[in-house]
Amino acid sequence: MAVQLEVLRERLARFASERDWDQFHSPKNLSMALIAETAELIEHFQWLSEEDSKNLDAEKQQAVTMELADIFIFLIRVADKLDVNLADAAWKKIEINEARYPVEKVKGSAKRASEY
Amino acid sequence: MAVQLEVLRERLARFASERDWDQFHSPKNLSMALIAETAELIEHFQWLSEEDSKNLDAEKQQAVTMELADIFIFLIRVADKLDVNLADAAWKKIEINEARYPVEKVKGSAKRASEY
Amino acid sequence: MAVQLEVLRERLARFASERDWDQFHSPKNLSMALIAETAELIEHFQWLSEEDSKNLDAEKQQAVTMELADIFIFLIRVADKLDVNLADAAWKKIEINEARYPVEKVKGSAKRASEY
Amino acid sequence: MAVQLEVLRERLARFASERDWDQFHSPKNLSMALIAETAELIEHFQWLSEEDSKNLDAEKQQAVTMELADIFIFLIRVADKLDVNLADAAWKKIEINEARYPVEKVKGSAKRASEY
Numbered sequence: 001m002a003v004q005l006e007v008l009r010e011r012l013a014r015f016a017s018e019r020d021w022d023q024f025h026s027p028k029n030l031s032m033a034l035i036a037e038t039a040e041l042i043e044h045f046q047w048l049s050e051e052d053s054k055n056l057d058a059e060k061q062q063a064v065t066m067e068l069a070d071i072f073i074f075l076i077r078v079a080d081k082l083d084v085n086l087a088d089a090a091w092k093k094i095e096i097n098e099a100r101y102p103v104e105k106v107k108g109s110a111k112r113a114s115e116y
Numbered sequence: 117m118a119v120q121l122e123v124l125r126e127r128l129a130r131f132a133s134e135r136d137w138d139q140f141h142s143p144k145n146l147s148m149a150l151i152a153e154t155a156e157l158i159e160h161f162q163w164l165s166e167e168d169s170k171n172l173d174a175e176k177q178q179a180v181t182m183e184l185a186d187i188f189i190f191l192i193r194v195a196d197k198l199d200v201n202l203a204d205a206a207w208k209k210i211e212i213n214e215a216r217y218p219v220e221k222v223k224g225s226a227k228r229a230s231e232y
Numbered sequence: 233m234a235v236q237l238e239v240l241r242e243r244l245a246r247f248a249s250e251r252d253w254d255q256f257h258s259p260k261n262l263s264m265a266l267i268a269e270t271a272e273l274i275e276h277f278q279w280l281s282e283e284d285s286k287n288l289d290a291e292k293q294q295a296v297t298m299e300l301a302d303i304f305i306f307l308i309r310v311a312d313k314l315d316v317n318l319a320d321a322a323w324k325k326i327e328i329n330e331a332r333y334p335v336e337k338v339k340g341s342a343k344r345a346s347e348y
Numbered sequence: 349m350a351v352q353l354e355v356l357r358e359r360l361a362r363f364a365s366e367r368d369w370d371q372f373h374s375p376k377n378l379s380m381a382l383i384a385e386t387a388e389l390i391e392h393f394q395w396l397s398e399e400d401s402k403n404l405d406a407e408k409q410q411a412v413t414m415e416l417a418d419i420f421i422f423l424i425r426v427a428d429k430l431d432v433n434l435a436d437a438a439w440k441k442i443e444i445n446e447a448r449y450p451v452e453k454v455k456g457s458a459k460r461a462s463e464y
Contacts, residue, residue: 007119019219028161031157033156034225035157039149039387045143068191069202071191094127145279151274152278155274237434240435258402259393267389300426304434314413321414340369
């Protein structure tokens with residue numbers, strides 16, 4: 001069974017609290033840590049072709065998995081500090097996107113996707 | 117009850133598939149979209165003090181919530197395209213971090229936190 | 233004749249000073265503004281193929297030119313605030329890179345390039 | 349005398365050419381490398397207060413100087429590949445900014461600065 005988002009949130013809050021790191025975890029600082037981790041994902045892909053980015057070898061796959069974990073961890077932390085329920089926010093945003101990009105208008109168009 | 121990560125993943129996969137957008141959703145491209153969304157979060161905080169980043173007004177709180185949703189959406193998408201279970205990866209990474217940063221060694225130290 | 237880096241630095245310092253913006257221009261904040269601008273460049277390229285990123289239409293070329301200008305502006309500002317001479321630093325770093333990546337070892341290899 | 353931007357551009361072009369790296373240096377890829385380097389600057393500042401980011405110790409100052417060099421290097425490269433004259437573009441953008449943010453309207457206001 002998959003680990004619940006709420007369980008992760010609580011465990012990460014305890015992790016920071018036990019280490020007395022909440023003093024560093026302002027939303028401003030956490031947003032910086034979040035983008036720094038995201039950039040480490042970028043680094044794995046920057047010299048690969050799109051095609052190669054779909055077919056990573058085992059070592060790179062493992063490294064990329066850990067980068068995704070780091071991104072997720074800081075995303076959960078910054079959302080927690082801002083009292084945002086990530087899953088509910090995403091659900092709501094998907095509904096907005098579904099209304100904004102009707103299938104018949106944007107099908108197959110990257111231009112459409114990026115304009116919004 | 118909170119929306120499940122798996123439900124979000126499926127809905128986003130269907131969203132892209134219905135719009136024929138999988139052709140643009142290589143891990144390389146999605147990592148770029150992910151960092152672009154993360155930077156929009158950064159923009160909200162760049163001229164704020166740390167303290168002010170903890171106390172957003174209602175309008176900014178709403179805007180920031182939608183940025184977090186966008187980040188989460190692209191994170192779920194890139195993880196899905198790489199066959200990574202985000203929650204399991206985060207759980208594993210937290211275990212690694214717990215071993216790497218023992219409370220007694222790093223308590224209250226940002227230097228410690230950033231060195232790892 | 234090309235505009236000198238030093239002239240740009242001075243003009244940007246005066247721009248901030250006249251507007252009483254130095255109070256917001258800590259290196260921390262400027263690094264955030266810098267990455268936010270860099271992400272706007274990323275946005276232009278995220279759904280394009282590598283090939284298409286080499287052949288922008290006139291409108292996109294103009295938009296990208298202004299993004300590069302924004303990045304350069306904030307890079308000059310953060311360097312100025314840290315008393316770093318950008319051109320000298322780059323020159324020194326190129327010398328380091330030339331020693332680190334000898335032609336005969338890294339020729340034609342992206343793997344080599346990214347490992348360093 | 350300061351190193352000229354044009355001299356840096358030429359030296360970096362030769363550096364890539366000698367190593368047969370132009371094949372990897374599409375604007376898309378270079379924009380990714382640029383943001384990855386920018387994130388390394390962010391990492392230096394993410395747990396520091398704004399005040400501390402103004403007063404780095406010698407070791408950190410040296411590290412940050414090299415990050416700024418890396419950012420500048422990739423910025424010059426991507427501009428070169430897009431046939432953009434960085435200094436001229438910045439000059440033009442500063443003129444636009446001067447018209448857009450008249451001193452009397454935005455003086456001392458971060459809100460003003462960020463709204464534009």
